[in-house]
Amino acid sequence: MNQPVPVLGKDLIGLEPLSREQILTILDTAEHFKDVSERKVKKVPVLRGKTIVNLFFEASTRTRISFEFAQKRLSADTVNITASASSVVKGETLVDTARNLEAMRIDMVVMRHASSGAAKFLAERIPSHVINAGDGRHEHPTQGLLDMLTIRDHLGRLEGLRVCIVGDVLHSRVARSNIFGLLKLGAEVAVSGPKTLLPVRMEELGVQVFPRVEEALEWAHVINVLRLQLERMKGGYIPSLREYNRFYGITKARLDAAPRDILVLHPGPMNRGVEIDSDVADGPNQVILKQVTNGVAVRMAVLYLLAGGKPEIAHTVREAGES
Amino acid sequence: MIIRPLLIRGGRVVDPSQGLDEVLDLLLVNGAVSALSKNVGPAAEAREIDGNGLIVMPGLIDAHVHLREPGQEHKETIASGARAAAAGGFTAVCAMPNTDPPIDDPATVGFVMAEGKRVGVARVYPMGAISVGMKGEALTEFGEMVEAGAVAVTDDGRPVMDSGLMRMALEYAQAFGIPVVDHPEDLTLSRDGSMNEGLVSSRLGLRGKPNAAEDIHIVRDILLAELTGGRIHLQHVSTRQGVDAIRRAKARGLQVTGEASPHHLLLTDEAVDGYRTEAKMNPPLRSPEDRDAVQEGLLDGTLDMVATDHAPHHYDEKEAAFDDAPNGVVGLETALGLIHTHFVLTGRMDLSTMVERMSVAPARVFSLPGGTLRVGSPGDVTVFDPQGEWVVDPVRFLSKSRNTPFAGWTLKGKPRYTVVGGAVVWEEKQK
Numbered sequence: 001m002n003q004p005v006p007v008l009g010k011d012l013i014g015l016e017p018l019s020r021e022q023i024l025t026i027l028d029t030a031e032h033f034k035d036v037s038e039r040k041v042k043k044v045p046v047l048r049g050k051t052i053v054n055l056f057f058e059a060s061t062r063t064r065i066s067f068e069f070a071q072k073r074l075s076a077d078t079v080n081i082t083a084s085a086s087s088v089v090k091g092e093t094l095v096d097t098a099r100n101l102e103a104m105r106i107d108m109v110v111m112r113h114a115s116s117g118a119a120k121f122l123a124e125r126i127p128s129h130v131i132n133a134g135d136g137r138h139e140h141p142t143q144g145l146l147d148m149l150t151i152r153d154h155l156g157r158l159e160g161l162r163v164c165i166v167g168d169v170l171h172s173r174v175a176r177s178n179i180f181g182l183l184k185l186g187a188e189v190a191v192s193g194p195k196t197l198l199p200v201r202m203e204e205l206g207v208q209v210f211p212r213v214e215e216a217l218e219w220a221h222v223i224n225v226l227r228l229q230l231e232r233m234k235g236g237y238i239p240s241l242r243e244y245n246r247f248y249g250i251t252k253a254r255l256d257a258a259p260r261d262i263l264v265l266h267p268g269p270m271n272r273g274v275e276i277d278s279d280v281a282d283g284p285n286q287v288i289l290k291q292v293t294n295g296v297a298v299r300m301a302v303l304y305l306l307a308g309g310k311p312e313i314a315h316t317v318r319e320a321g322e323s
Numbered sequence: 324m325i326i327r328p329l330l331i332r333g334g335r336v337v338d339p340s341q342g343l344d345e346v347l348d349l350l351l352v353n354g355a356v357s358a359l360s361k362n363v364g365p366a367a368e369a370r371e372i373d374g375n376g377l378i379v380m381p382g383l384i385d386a387h388v389h390l391r392e393p394g395q396e397h398k399e400t401i402a403s404g405a406r407a408a409a410a411g412g413f414t415a416v417c418a419m420p421n422t423d424p425p426i427d428d429p430a431t432v433g434f435v436m437a438e439g440k441r442v443g444v445a446r447v448y449p450m451g452a453i454s455v456g457m458k459g460e461a462l463t464e465f466g467e468m469v470e471a472g473a474v475a476v477t478d479d480g481r482p483v484m485d486s487g488l489m490r491m492a493l494e495y496a497q498a499f500g501i502p503v504v505d506h507p508e509d510l511t512l513s514r515d516g517s518m519n520e521g522l523v524s525s526r527l528g529l530r531g532k533p534n535a536a537e538d539i540h541i542v543r544d545i546l547l548a549e550l551t552g553g554r555i556h557l558q559h560v561s562t563r564q565g566v567d568a569i570r571r572a573k574a575r576g577l578q579v580t581g582e583a584s585p586h587h588l589l590l591t592d593e594a595v596d597g598y599r600t601e602a603k604m605n606p607p608l609r610s611p612e613d614r615d616a617v618q619e620g621l622l623d624g625t626l627d628m629v630a631t632d633h634a635p636h637h638y639d640e641k642e643a644a645f646d647d648a649p650n651g652v653v654g655l656e657t658a659l660g661l662i663h664t665h666f667v668l669t670g671r672m673d674l675s676t677m678v679e680r681m682s683v684a685p686a687r688v689f690s691l692p693g694g695t696l697r698v699g700s701p702g703d704v705t706v707f708d709p710q711g712e713w714v715v716d717p718v719r720f721l722s723k724s725r726n727t728p729f730a731g732w733t734l735k736g737k738p739r740y741t742v743v744g745g746a747v748v749w750e751e752k753q754k
Contacts, residue, residue, distance in 0.1 A: 016526070093639065093642070093643065094643065094644065095642060113644065114646075115644030115645065115646040115647055116527055116528040116529050116598070116644075116645060116646065117527065117529070117598030117644055117645045117646075118644040120597070120598055121598060121643075121644050121645075135528075135644075136528055136529075136644075136646065137528035137529075137530075138527060138528035138529075139528070173528060176526075176528055199524070199525035200520055200521065200522075200524075200525055200531065201521060201522045201525055202525065204522050205522070205525065205526065
């Protein structure tokens with residue numbers, strides 16, 4: 001019997017293990033799903049009868065809701081489990097939680113967890129599809145994908161673009177997914193931030209390092225501004241939020257001084273006045289809410305492809321369910 | 324108890340303590356070496372072992388083992404650990420004090436000694452804690468612990484962060500003739516790291532511990548040994564600069580010794596890729612340059628001995644996300660095969676040096692009986708088949724735990740008989 005090779009494999013753990021073609025397939029498939037959300041009846045029967053568990057061990061509003069909308073618009077049945085309500089607080093191990101879910105015959109798990117590698121750990125132990133919705137400081141692949149889709153929407157390409165990730169790269173799963181994905185699609189990637197918040201040996205990953213954000217803005221076509229977790233100050237990584245804003249904050253003055261128009265992304269939630277000033281966050285160069293909209297389409301594409309949907313007939317969802 | 328005499332005939336005796344490497348007969352009577360020569364005459368009642376093709380060496384000693392008892396018997400017990408030691412060719416082990424409660428008073432030292440004797444397999448020599456409760460604040464009763472059987476003091480697993488306390492430990496220990504043993508790690512640098520800081524940690528998004536965390540404490544300990552005239556033993560050295568610092572200290576005549584673990588000798592932080600918790604230990608697996616430097620240090624004697632840092636953990640504890648899994652790997656049942664296969668058979672180390680690093684040196688540094696087959700010494704002998712090929716299968720370990728990064732490795736060379744006090748305490752079942 002000739003089993004078609006699944007486009008993505010069993011799971012989506014990160015962008016590092018994916019090929020350029022796989023990433024492009026997801027982005028192209030997402031294009032077809034964009035307009036499902038623009039209709040009056042925002043539902044297609046693609047995942048009817050599929051059961052999906054959203055297993056969130058860390059607080060999340062945006063990502064969890066984005067996944068949930070994507071699932072509901074594809075007609076899947078979903079259950080949300082959050083850490084505070086789960087048996088994890090009663091001492092159950094991650095493996096046992098997963099096995100219990102599995103025993104209820106589910107099809108997919110979308111998981112966020114505070115430990116790097118947790119998604120891979122789960123994926124190796126249960127037969128259901130696993131989608132990583134953020135594991136520690138490792139990857140957040142759907143965020144990386146929606147960032148790339150948004151850049152491509154606005155600049156028409158990724159190849160040859162210069163994208164700089166600004167801020168707390170050390171603790172950021174968004175940064176790693178951006179780096180791995182953008183490099184595969186032929187973009188040039190840099191990071192900029194206080195050295196205390198940059199991982200070591202980034203150059204060996206093919207990433208440029210700008211210690212001062214002004215140099216980064218001189219270089220970049222696109223910047224992806226990371227959220228500065230307020231607890232980094234307590235950890236001693238930066239002396240104060242005020243100083244951070246002074247030297248690394250994305251301000252209108254800094255953008256105006258750059259030699260070209262720079263597209264500004266932010267994965268949210270924003271700390272206005274810390275890593276990004278309000279006149280930038282609300283300004284003409286930002287595409288922050290476009291990222292949020294694209295997030296639903298990208299997640300629909302990932303769910304569709306993991307469930308065995310064929311990329312070459314994804315366009316049929318445009319007709320399907322139309323009222 | 325009367326022990327039957329044991330006569331090992333015609334084995335290749337490798338004993339660097341006497342500069343010996345030749346085919347001899349070895350007779351053990353009443354728990355001690357009674358004769359070591361060509362053609363020992365028949366001994367009444369003796370069990371005879373045909374040593375043809377086998378290597379006969381002073382019993383191996385592992386100076387760094389976690390037996391987990393008291394308090395964590397689900398990981399290992401003194402009994403299971405001692406049996407695992409014997410199965411790995413070790414006739415003696417030093418038990419680390421980070422138990423629950425810690426071995427930090429003479430009564431607990433006495434318990435470990437007594438339990439080791441009751442089990443009667445490999446000899447068990449406890450190390451006592453440096454500080455009460457291993458809290459890094461006040462010195463324990465070194466003198467009373469030594470009288471109860473402790474062979475050294477260490478807060479292994481919890482580095483002594485207070486340099487003033489370390490100075491006093493190095494001074495106070497001198498009267499009792501024991502070295503101070505340190506797990507060198509500056510916790511303010513390693514912070515909450517869970518692997519080596521490097522390219523792999525950057526890729527995997529795991530928190531890294533830089534080499535400097537270890538280097539700084541190695542250098543500090545050396546300076547304090549110089550200041551006090553004390554003896555410092557540095558555990559599981561894993562960094563290039565750490566090895567260099569010890570080499571220079573030795574050249575200056577300081578009383579500094581060090582150990583290398585099989586995993587730091589043979590693996591790098593690439594082994595963590597895929598978030599493999601069986602490659603998580605402290606200090607972490609480092610870069611290829613560091614691994615090469617540790618190898619070089621062991622070969623030239625900068626690092627005096629191989630010590631496994633046998634650190635058993637229950638299956639459930641390692642079956643977790645990387646950050647959530649405990650540090651440590653088991654080592655007793657793989658060390659000899661690993662060193663023989665990867666150092667002796669590759670021609671980088673002769674058998675004599677292997678025995679020096681795995682038996683003679685630990686006996687010397689910790690003033691333990693053994694480490695020699697001189698007539699009159701304890702009858703602690705490892706008989707080793709250098710041809711025996713085997714595949715590491717954790718399910719077959721006698722240790723209670725299975726957490727090894729070497730599962731599936733094919734090794735050449737395995738213990739055939741482990742003899743403690745003239746009695747065979749472990750032998751390989753012949754098919």
